[in-house]
Amino acid sequence: MRTNYEIDEAGVFLSGHHACAGCGEALAVRYVINTMGSRTIAVVPPSCIAIIAGLQPNSSMHVPIVHGTLESSAAAAAGIKRALVSQGKDGVNVLVMAGDGGTYDIGFQALSGAAERNEDMVYVCMDNEGYMNTGAQKSGSTPHLASTASTPGGKLTGKKNIAEIMAAHRIPYVATATVGYPDDLARKVAKARDMKGMRFIVVLTPCIDGWGLPENAAVGISRLAVETGVFPLIEVEDGVRYTINHGSKGVPVERYFEGQKRFRHLSPEQIAQLQAEVDEGWSLLQSRVECGPTG
Amino acid sequence: MLLTGNHAVAYAVMLARPAVVPVYPITPQTPILEKISDLQLAGEFEVDLMTAESEHSAMTACITASLTGARVFTATASQGLLLMHEMLHFASGARTPIVMMNVNRTVSSPWGFWPDQTDSLSQRDTGWIQYYTESAQESLDTVIQAYRVAEQVMLPTMVVHEAFYISHSLEPVIVPAQAAVDAYLPPFDPAIRLDPDIGRSWGNPVNQELYYRFREAVGGSMDTVPALAVEADAEYGRAFGRSYGIVERYRMEEAEIAIVAFGAMAGTARVAVDALRAAGVAAGLVKLRLFRPFPIEAMREAVTGVPKLVVIERNFSPGAGGILHQELKAALCGMDGLPKVHGYMAGVGGVNVSPKRIEELTREALAEEPVPQSVWRR
Numbered sequence: 001m002r003t004n005y006e007i008d009e010a011g012v013f014l015s016g017h018h019a020c021a022g023c024g025e026a027l028a029v030r031y032v033i034n035t036m037g038s039r040t041i042a043v044v045p046p047s048c049i050a051i052i053a054g055l056q057p058n059s060s061m062h063v064p065i066v067h068g069t070l071e072s073s074a075a076a077a078a079g080i081k082r083a084l085v086s087q088g089k090d091g092v093n094v095l096v097m098a099g100d101g102g103t104y105d106i107g108f109q110a111l112s113g114a115a116e117r118n119e120d121m122v123y124v125c126m127d128n129e130g131y132m133n134t135g136a137q138k139s140g141s142t143p144h145l146a147s148t149a150s151t152p153g154g155k156l157t158g159k160k161n162i163a164e165i166m167a168a169h170r171i172p173y174v175a176t177a178t179v180g181y182p183d184d185l186a187r188k189v190a191k192a193r194d195m196k197g198m199r200f201i202v203v204l205t206p207c208i209d210g211w212g213l214p215e216n217a218a219v220g221i222s223r224l225a226v227e228t229g230v231f232p233l234i235e236v237e238d239g240v241r242y243t244i245n246h247g248s249k250g251v252p253v254e255r256y257f258e259g260q261k262r263f264r265h266l267s268p269e270q271i272a273q274l275q276a277e278v279d280e281g282w283s284l285l286q287s288r289v290e291c292g293p294t295g
Numbered sequence: 296m297l298l299t300g301n302h303a304v305a306y307a308v309m310l311a312r313p314a315v316v317p318v319y320p321i322t323p324q325t326p327i328l329e330k331i332s333d334l335q336l337a338g339e340f341e342v343d344l345m346t347a348e349s350e351h352s353a354m355t356a357c358i359t360a361s362l363t364g365a366r367v368f369t370a371t372a373s374q375g376l377l378l379m380h381e382m383l384h385f386a387s388g389a390r391t392p393i394v395m396m397n398v399n400r401t402v403s404s405p406w407g408f409w410p411d412q413t414d415s416l417s418q419r420d421t422g423w424i425q426y427y428t429e430s431a432q433e434s435l436d437t438v439i440q441a442y443r444v445a446e447q448v449m450l451p452t453m454v455v456h457e458a459f460y461i462s463h464s465l466e467p468v469i470v471p472a473q474a475a476v477d478a479y480l481p482p483f484d485p486a487i488r489l490d491p492d493i494g495r496s497w498g499n500p501v502n503q504e505l506y507y508r509f510r511e512a513v514g515g516s517m518d519t520v521p522a523l524a525v526e527a528d529a530e531y532g533r534a535f536g537r538s539y540g541i542v543e544r545y546r547m548e549e550a551e552i553a554i555v556a557f558g559a560m561a562g563t564a565r566v567a568v569d570a571l572r573a574a575g576v577a578a579g580l581v582k583l584r585l586f587r588p589f590p591i592e593a594m595r596e597a598v599t600g601v602p603k604l605v606v607i608e609r610n611f612s613p614g615a616g617g618i619l620h621q622e623l624k625a626a627l628c629g630m631d632g633l634p635k636v637h638g639y640m641a642g643v644g645g646v647n648v649s650p651k652r653i654e655e656l657t658r659e660a661l662a663e664e665p666v667p668q669s670v671w672r673r
Contacts, residue, residue, distance in 0.1 A: 040491065056499045065499065072355035075359075076356070078359075082315045083361075086365050092491055110349075110355070117345070
């Protein structure tokens with residue numbers, strides 16, 4: 001079997017966890033925690049990640065994990081790091097792995113506050129574009145017109161651009177990544193791990209159940225998200241230096257939608273509208289790169 | 296030194312040497328935060344002061360810093376305490392010995408800034424130890440004692456004093472020497488903490504049986520608090536010359552009625568008791584200092600042989616009445632020679648309750664039979 005990626009994995013993440021078969025998020029957790037390494041303390045709020053991490057007395061990760069409350073992950077990580085520093089243990093990494101609900105929505109105040117204070121942590125948002133652990137309800141990350149359990153007719157408003165929101169805090173590092181590009185994901189986690197201050201990575205993690213995908217589709221659909229320009233992979237340093245790592249290859253968005261039940265109801269007009277939105281977002285992103293210093 | 300109650304608390308915090316202090320400003324707590332900031336800037340207090348973006352985050356950071364093995368402190372009031380509510384439960388479940396100062400202030404709506412104990416009393420089921428204090432000196436001394444008790448039982452502890460009456464009033468306060476406090480309060484160094492070398496986690500989902508056992512363990516620790524609080528207070532007395540007990544009897548010799556009060560109301564009631572005694576009325580005061588856990592045995596002992604009690608309150612639980620009145624009746628229920636208990640909601644919302652008013656209410660209670668409910672008496 002051909003392996004198309006090379007990652008130095010620390011073996012922190014174990015098999016036998018509770019994720020659904022084919023889960024894109026479990027793959028992301030593996031790449032993230034294995035890259036962060038065993039000198040890490042993790043904060044995990046209620047989310048699919050908490051289920052993947054395990055029920056007491058089991059744990060799928062060889063690192064200490066605090067299962068905090070849904071809205072407080074960034075504050076929880078800040079408290080851990082400050083206590084470690086007070087004990088002279090600056091070398092221990094503090095990592096948040098939160099879902100999109102716990103990041104874009106209820107956890108945003110704590111996240112923004114931590115970013116403003118430039119707290120020393122790696123915050124990874126595992127973005128499956130909805131409250132998938134509670135049965136696939138809409139979140140602030142759910143895309144425009146996607147059907148969810150709480151927006152069965154399609155969400156009427158768009159997805160927040162969390163990367164740009166975080167970049168606007170002028171924190172040292174913001175990146176987007178996805179499981180279809182594991183080398184890029186692991187490189188970004190390693191880069192963030194070796195920096196100081198607030199580092200934020202949003203990882204698109206396709207959800208088999210919530211998106212309505214076959215069990216073998218998570219990686220392929222995440223590559224389509226990039227190649228259509230729906231979810232470009234970028235880095236933003238100090239809030240201004242934009243780099244596009246992988247972007248649109250001009251694949252029509254319809255190719256991304258057609259494999260997912262949550263977009264099955266779209267009319268040709270709606271698909272055309274969403275194509276226009278993606279095109280606009282892609283050209284706006286390219287202008288950010290051109291406007292900023294090259295990096 | 297001449298200090299306000301809030302500044303006395305800031306000095307107590309400095310003497311207790313917390314490593315991390317996450318805090319968010321709110322009236323009437325802010326002078327605590329400001330004084331800690333000043334002491335830090337002056338180089339007198341080496342501390343990591345985290346200016347959180349909310350009380351919820353301040354309490355969250357307290358919990359995780361404590362789980363990581365740091366001694367922590369925070370302070371709040373009113374709405375800020377209510378915003379923390381979720382994390383207050385989390386803190387006791389996580390067995391984090393946080394010490395927090397709450398400055399009692401009315402809760403909205405409508406808005407008010409006045410002394411009223413309902414903010415902290417409404418948190419009585421969150422698993423926090425609660426002390427109520429009567430003076431700036433007592434607040435300082437109690438914060439130091441609170442760390443000792445909290446770290447013995449690994450439960451969070453709230454020290455509470457009232458807005459303005461205590462928080463902003465200047466009183467002569469003795470600030471103990473650092474070396475003496477260090478001798479009284481050893482460094483916080485828990486064996487189990489968040490550390491990759493230890494490998495322990497906290498908070499992952501449990502089954503019903505485990506949840507039951509965790510709660511039972513919290514209860515078991517709570518039950519040991521009255522004795523430990525008495526011991527911590529007695530040793531404090533030996534080291535510093537001041538002690539308070541957990542339930543204090545004031546001029547209770549052959550009392551035909553006892554005023555039961557806590558917080559600043561106890562100070563006012565002392566003056567009323569002196570006046571009543573001078574007028575030939577055999578009245579005394581029972582002051583409650585430890586409210587959670589409610590010291591049932593100490594309270595029963597304090598009121599044994601007293602035919603009547605009158606609770607003068609500065610708090611209100613709609614549908615239940617004065618909270619101390621209800622708690623007191625529950626604590627005494629079934630005791631031999633059960634006293635008759637009157638409950639007056641006199642100071643709700645910060646309405647001033649003068650010594651003269653307490654005298655009047657005490658005379659009224661002496662003359663009348665009590666009703667089961669708490670009664671409004673402004």
